[in-house]
Amino acid sequence: MKNTLLYSFIGISVVYLLIIFLGREDLAWYLKPFLLPFLLLTVYSFENFPSKGILLTALSFSWIGDIVLMFAEKGELYFIIGLVAFLISHVFYIVLFLRQSKETNAMKIPLFWLSFIVVLLYLNTMLSLLFPTLGGLKIPVSVYAATISLMLIIALKGYFEWKNTARYFILIGALSFVISDSLLAINKFHSPLPEASFWIMITYLAAQFCITSGILKLNQKNSVSF
Numbered sequence: 001m002k003n004t005l006l007y008s009f010i011g012i013s014v015v016y017l018l019i020i021f022l023g024r025e026d027l028a029w030y031l032k033p034f035l036l037p038f039l040l041l042t043v044y045s046f047e048n049f050p051s052k053g054i055l056l057t058a059l060s061f062s063w064i065g066d067i068v069l070m071f072a073e074k075g076e077l078y079f080i081i082g083l084v085a086f087l088i089s090h091v092f093y094i095v096l097f098l099r100q101s102k103e104t105n106a107m108k109i110p111l112f113w114l115s116f117i118v119v120l121l122y123l124n125t126m127l128s129l130l131f132p133t134l135g136g137l138k139i140p141v142s143v144y145a146a147t148i149s150l151m152l153i154i155a156l157k158g159y160f161e162w163k164n165t166a167r168y169f170i171l172i173g174a175l176s177f178v179i180s181d182s183l184l185a186i187n188k189f190h191s192p193l194p195e196a197s198f199w200i201m202i203t204y205l206a207a208q209f210c211i212t213s214g215i216l217k218l219n220q221k222n223s224v225s226f
Contacts, residue, residue: 005045006213009038013205020198028197032070035205036063039212049219051099055212058092061085062208080140087144090151090177093211097154097170100218102161115156123149126182133189141185152178162218169214176207 013035019028040059043052065085072079106112126145134141155174159167180203187196 005038005042009035009042009209012038013209017198017202017205020201021195025197029070033063033067036066036208039208043212043216046216047221049221051096051215051219054092054096054099055215058089058096059208059212061089061092065089076137080137083140083144086181087147090144090147093174094147094151094154096215097151097158100158100162100215102158103163104161106157106160109160112156112160116153119149119153119156122178126185130185130189137189141189144181145185148178148181164218166214166217169210169217173207173210173212173214176203176210180204180207 012031016028016031016035019025019031036059040056040063043055043059046052062085065082068078068085069082072082123145127142130141131138152174155171159171162170180200183193183196183200183203187193187200193199
């Protein structure tokens with residue numbers, strides 16, 4: 001069943017992205033709430049593992065954020081609530097990554113610390129770019145940017161500590177999340193980007209898919225692929 005649900009997520013995501021690409025965001029709006037439930041059902045139907053509930057919670061808050069942000073144009077409050085929902089989601093992703101079994105210590109690997117510095121430089125660059133136009137949102141956006149940067153750092157830490165090939169999926173997912181949120185922030189607060197909705201959503205959906213499938217692969221008790 002989990003195979004069908006995972007492929008269904010891919011299928012509905014492709015349809016959703018195609019609709020956006022064709023310029024019919026008005027139709028895509030109605031489809032958006034039905035995207036993440038396929039990943040939620042995939043995880044729910046998966047065999048039990050210690051951090052399953054954390055993954056379900058992270059996806060649930062992302063789903064809430066998706067729905068709330070659909071109404072962001074109606075007022076700043078919707079954007080802030082959506083931001084908080086995704087902030088909570090990222091906190092659970094951080095906990096999720098930290099709960100996975102590790103086989104080595106990333107703190108002893110120089111490349112991890114180099115990656116750590118690169119992420120901090122990204123955070124500083126993004127905030128420097130956005131600060132002049134954030135107005136009263138300086139604090140919430142800064143907290144969110146710091147949290148998603150920490151999520152990426154913890155994913156990088158896991159990349160060096162996990163030996164399972166799932167580590168590639170999780171790292172790509174975390175990177176895609178940062179790219180998606182960066183595009184959204186630049187488009188909203190700095191300057192409009194061409195085809196912004198398409199690129200924001202394709203990286204966002206790739207992020208959720210890669211993180212979810214990576215965590216499931218990392219916790220798979222048998223060799224059967226999905």
